[in-house]
Amino acid sequence: MSRIQLALNVDDLDAAVGFYATLFDTPPAKRRPGYANFAVADPPVKLVLFENPAATGTLNHVGIERASMAEVHVEADRLETAGLVLDVEDEVVCCYARQDKHWVTGPDGQRWENYVVLADAEPGSATPLEYADPAVGVCCASIHRTETDSAG
Numbered sequence: 001m002s003r004i005q006l007a008l009n010v011d012d013l014d015a016a017v018g019f020y021a022t023l024f025d026t027p028p029a030k031r032r033p034g035y036a037n038f039a040v041a042d043p044p045v046k047l048v049l050f051e052n053p054a055a056t057g058t059l060n061h062v063g064i065e066r067a068s069m070a071e072v073h074v075e076a077d078r079l080e081t082a083g084l085v086l087d088v089e090d091e092v093v094c095c096y097a098r099q100d101k102h103w104v105t106g107p108d109g110q111r112w113e114n115y116v117v118l119a120d121a122e123p124g125s126a127t128p129l130e131y132a133d134p135a136v137g138v139c140c141a142s143i144h145r146t147e148t149d150s151a152g
Contacts, residue, residue, distance in 0.1 A: 002071065005063035005113065007048040009055035016049050030120075032096050063113030069100055075114050076102050096121045 010016035017036050021027055024047070029039040034051040046065045066072050076086055079102075087103040101115030 001044065002064055002066050003044040003046055005046040005048060005065050005115075007050065007060035007062065008058050009052040009060050010049050010058075011051075011053045013049060013051035016051075020047060020049070030096060035096060059110075061111045061113060063101075063115060066114065066116045069116050069118075072100055072102070072114055072116050079104055079114075091118070093121050 038047040
């Protein structure tokens with residue numbers, strides 16, 4: 001099953017986890033220092049929280065979590081055929097998970113991630129914001145290669 005991902009910057013991770021656990025009536029699926037995610041069944045959404053008080057906004061990024069690498073590749077082919085430029089990342093560690101993914105940029109600059117989680121990353125791996133661009137506060141710095149960004 002595919003589901004929309006919504007990644008938010010939060011000032012206080014403990015307060016945000018408490019709020020969203022109550023709102024969606026589900027505990028976090030993963031909790032690491034400065035990071036939590038929820039795999040919400042109803043409505044189907046992957047909610048990701050980054051403790052990032054220095055962020056200039058609450059939206060970190062949006063995406064679509066896919067069930068398989070095959071689905072990610074089908075979407076990549078479809079988007080490229082439609083003329084969108086993809087920023088492809090294979091076998092990356094981001095957000096405490098090993099992932100294959102690609103990014104596209106919407107007409108208003110929103111970055112959309114299309115990804116599959118290949119494996120959980122060990123707790124000793126880099127934290128999500130170690131990869132972050134501090135000026136933007138987004139998970140992985142490689143998504144900020146603006147020279148490849150295009151709305152299509």
